[in-house]
Amino acid sequence: MVDLTTTLAGMRLRNPVMTASGCAANGKELHRFFDVSALGAFVTKTVMPTPRSGRGTPRMAETPSGMLNSIGLQGPGIDAFADEDLPWLAGVGASVLVSVAGGSAVEFAQVATRLTRSPAFGSVVGLEVNISCPNVANRGLVFAIDPLASAKVVSLVREATPAGIPVLAKLSPDVTDLVAVASACLTAGADGLTMINTTLGMAIDVERMRPHLAGITGGLSGPAIRPVAVRAIWQVRGAMIAGRIPTAPIIGVGGVASGRDALELIAAGASAVQVGTATFHDPLAPARVLEELEALLDELGYATVAAAVGAAHPDGSGR
Numbered sequence: 001m002v003d004l005t006t007t008l009a010g011m012r013l014r015n016p017v018m019t020a021s022g023c024a025a026n027g028k029e030l031h032r033f034f035d036v037s038a039l040g041a042f043v044t045k046t047v048m049p050t051p052r053s054g055r056g057t058p059r060m061a062e063t064p065s066g067m068l069n070s071i072g073l074q075g076p077g078i079d080a081f082a083d084e085d086l087p088w089l090a091g092v093g094a095s096v097l098v099s100v101a102g103g104s105a106v107e108f109a110q111v112a113t114r115l116t117r118s119p120a121f122g123s124v125v126g127l128e129v130n131i132s133c134p135n136v137a138n139r140g141l142v143f144a145i146d147p148l149a150s151a152k153v154v155s156l157v158r159e160a161t162p163a164g165i166p167v168l169a170k171l172s173p174d175v176t177d178l179v180a181v182a183s184a185c186l187t188a189g190a191d192g193l194t195m196i197n198t199t200l201g202m203a204i205d206v207e208r209m210r211p212h213l214a215g216i217t218g219g220l221s222g223p224a225i226r227p228v229a230v231r232a233i234w235q236v237r238g239a240m241i242a243g244r245i246p247t248a249p250i251i252g253v254g255g256v257a258s259g260r261d262a263l264e265l266i267a268a269g270a271s272a273v274q275v276g277t278a279t280f281h282d283p284l285a286p287a288r289v290l291e292e293l294e295a296l297l298d299e300l301g302y303a304t305v306a307a308a309v310g311a312a313h314p315d316g317s318g319r
């Protein structure tokens with residue numbers, strides 16, 4: 001038996017496996033396949049201040065070892081989420097990591113404030129700040145490309161969130177210096193980081209000679225981006241180990257479809273992992289990844305999952 005309990009930025013979780021934002025809606029569909037309260041945490045679809053219908057179709061395109069999506073943050077808005085979706089998740093006993101966003105730093109904080117007034121706020125174990133969201137004041141470029149804009153969002157959400165509820169910044173890999181963005185978010189008060197969001201891609205339908213997606217470009221996810229996630233986690237964890245940026249826990253996400261994939265992200269420095277795209281073709285994927293991870297840790301002789309975090313770094317425990 002491997003001890004899978006995970007303490008992360010003050011969150012005490014049953015185990016280190018979570019859903020990834022936007023890949024399991026708000027839990028009801030997945031709960032038909034397995035008990036979502038068995039996961040370390042359920043990560044919600046990003047919640048915005050008001051209802052949004054999202055982009056036009058087609059919104060998805062298959063790519064080698066992955067997929068492109070251009071959803072446009074469709075959702076019911078924070079009021080419906082706080083009054084209906086969150087109470088449902090609380091009712092099944094899930095530990096909920098709520099993904100929040102807005103078109104301005106102030107809007108992000110408004111979503112956080114409204115969330116705290118939900119009757120089900122007790123089920124919330126943390127907030128994940130989706131800074132890969134267009135900044136209305138900066139030509140719609142995402143906050144995540146700019147360390148200053150990212151820091152402002154994080155500090156306002158941190159102020160709006162009760163002490164004891166961790167705030168994690170979810171980073172985009174589409175930057176030249178990821179460590180600089182990580183550093184800005186941590187200095188602004190982020191209690192941890194989630195990495196990575198999708199990486200920008202595009203596909204063209206040569207029969208029609210038109211872009212595949214109505215939104216033209218889209219976010220690439222799935223196994224194709226796992227090496228990018230491993231690299232990102234490695235670089236940021238490395239900067240923490242070297243004392244170049246504040247130390248904080250990392251949640252890894254990107255192309256995890258098996259326990260072995262999850263362990264790769266953990267060995268690079270992630271304390272927990274999220275399963276996204278794999279859920280679309282196998283709704284049991286998060287539960288299966290958890291089982292496989294436990295079996296693999298056992299086989300490799302780990303008594304706890306915590307002992308494997310960052311183990312591949314030169315000063316990690318190695319093997």
Ligand SMILES: Cc1cc2nc3c(=O)[nH]c(=O)nc-3n(C[C@H](O)[C@H](O)[C@H](O)COP(=O)(O)O)c2cc1C
Pocket residue numbers: 020021022023045046069071073099130170196197198220221222223225253254255256274275276277278
């Ligand atoms: C269809 C789809 C919708 C997504 N929606 C969100 C979202 O609302 N908020 C967010 O932070 N990330 C969103 N993501 C990104 C995932 O949470 C995750 O970071 C990314 O897909 C990489 O993990 P994966 O390869 O396991 O899917 C979405 C991804 C997909 C494929």
